[in-house]
Amino acid sequence: MFELSKSAIQKCKEELDCHVGSVVTDNAANVNKMRKLLEQENELKLVTYGCTAHILNLLAHDLEIDNIKEHVVNIVKYFRDNHYASARYRQEGEQRLVMPQDTRWNTMCNCLKTYIKNWPALMKICEVDREQIDVRVREKVSNLTLKRSAEDLLARLEPIAVALDKAQSDKCTIAEAVNMWKELITTLSNGRDALTAVRKRYDQVITQAHLLANLIHPSLQGKLLSEEVNNAMDYANERFPSLVPVIMKFQAKSPPFHAFKFSDFVTKSMSAVEWWRSHSNVLDSDVISAAQQLLSAVASSSGVEQVFSSYGIVHSKLRNRLGTEKAAKLVFLSKTINAHKMDVYDDTNDQDA
Known part of the structure; x- marks a missing residue:
C-alpha cells in the first residue's frame, strides 16, 4: 500500500x-x-x-446501551417484514420505519428517531390487533423501560450523527474537525462514561496538524484550544519553521494581519485558503504553501468512499467489460455533473429564500 x-x-x-x-x-x-x-x-x-468520520462511528458504538439496539431492530424488522403488521402500520404510522445498516453510519440514529416518533402508532396496533401481532413484539413495544432507554440512546447518538454529517462533507477540513470534537465534548459532558469515551476518541483522531490548522484558520483562530496551542506551535516549529513568526503576528493581529480582515463578513465571504492567498504579495511563498497544505486537508475519507459507490453504479453487471480507464472517466463525469446539479439546486434555493 x-x-x-x-x-x-x-x-x-x-x-x-x-x-x-x-x-x-x-x-x-x-x-x-x-x-x-x-x-x-x-x-x-x-x-x-x-478519518474523523470513521472515529465518530466508533464513538457511536462506544456509547451504545446494551440490548437496546437489538430489541428496537427486532420491532422495526417485524413491522417491516410481517404482511399484516406492515399493512396496519402503513395505515397508522406517520413515516417509514428505518432499518440500520452497517455501511450507512447514521441509520441507527434514524432507526431510533422513527421508532420513538411512531411509538404511539405501534402501541395502538399492538392493542387493537393484539391477536394478530406476535406476543414477543407486543411485549417489547409496551415495555416503557425499553422506550425510555431508546430515548436515552438517541440523546447520546444525535450529537454524533450531526457531527458525522458534517465530517462526511467534502468541504469539512481538519481545522473544522477540531471545533466539532470540542463541541461534542461539551455536549456529552453530562455523562461520565460518555465524556471518557469522547475524550479517548478525540485523542485518537486529533493530531498536531489538526491543532495547527485550527490555530491558523482565520475564523476559528484556535479559540477552543487552550493549552493545546503550545502543542500546535511545537509542531509548526518542527515541520513549518517559517510559519512560526507569521502565526505570532496572526495571533496579535499585527501587520499584515489587520483587524478588519478577521471580521465575520470577510471570513465568511471566502475560504480559509483564499484568505491566506490574499496575502501572497506580503508573505513568503513557503508560508502560503504551508497554510494551504494545512487548511485544504479534508477531515475524512468519505469522498473516496462515495467514489467507490459511483464506480459500482457505472461498472455494473451489465457493463462488466468496461476498461478501467473508460470506467474512471465515466465516474469522473458522473461526479462532476451531479456536483454541478447540486450547485444549481443550492443557487435556486438561495434565490427562493
Whole structure:
C-alpha cells in the first residue's frame, strides 16, 4: 500500500501538475503503518491522519446501551417484514420505519428517531390487533423501560450523527474537525462514561496538524484550544519553521494581519485558503504553501468512499467489460455533473429564500 500510494502521489505530480499535501485513511492497523511510512518520506512532505468520520462511528458504538439496539431492530424488522403488521402500520404510522445498516453510519440514529416518533402508532396496533401481532413484539413495544432507554440512546447518538454529517462533507477540513470534537465534548459532558469515551476518541483522531490548522484558520483562530496551542506551535516549529513568526503576528493581529480582515463578513465571504492567498504579495511563498497544505486537508475519507459507490453504479453487471480507464472517466463525469446539479439546486434555493 505504501508503494501504491507513493506512485499515485508521484503520478499526480508528473501527469496532472498537482501536489498532494495530505493523506487521510481509515484507522485500520495496516493503513496506520502506511501513513507513518508516507510521513517519513522527506521528499513528499505529507500531512497524514485518520478519518474523523470513521472515529465518530466508533464513538457511536462506544456509547451504545446494551440490548437496546437489538430489541428496537427486532420491532422495526417485524413491522417491516410481517404482511399484516406492515399493512396496519402503513395505515397508522406517520413515516417509514428505518432499518440500520452497517455501511450507512447514521441509520441507527434514524432507526431510533422513527421508532420513538411512531411509538404511539405501534402501541395502538399492538392493542387493537393484539391477536394478530406476535406476543414477543407486543411485549417489547409496551415495555416503557425499553422506550425510555431508546430515548436515552438517541440523546447520546444525535450529537454524533450531526457531527458525522458534517465530517462526511467534502468541504469539512481538519481545522473544522477540531471545533466539532470540542463541541461534542461539551455536549456529552453530562455523562461520565460518555465524556471518557469522547475524550479517548478525540485523542485518537486529533493530531498536531489538526491543532495547527485550527490555530491558523482565520475564523476559528484556535479559540477552543487552550493549552493545546503550545502543542500546535511545537509542531509548526518542527515541520513549518517559517510559519512560526507569521502565526505570532496572526495571533496579535499585527501587520499584515489587520483587524478588519478577521471580521465575520470577510471570513465568511471566502475560504480559509483564499484568505491566506490574499496575502501572497506580503508573505513568503513557503508560508502560503504551508497554510494551504494545512487548511485544504479534508477531515475524512468519505469522498473516496462515495467514489467507490459511483464506480459500482457505472461498472455494473451489465457493463462488466468496461476498461478501467473508460470506467474512471465515466465516474469522473458522473461526479462532476451531479456536483454541478447540486450547485444549481443550492443557487435556486438561495434565490427562493
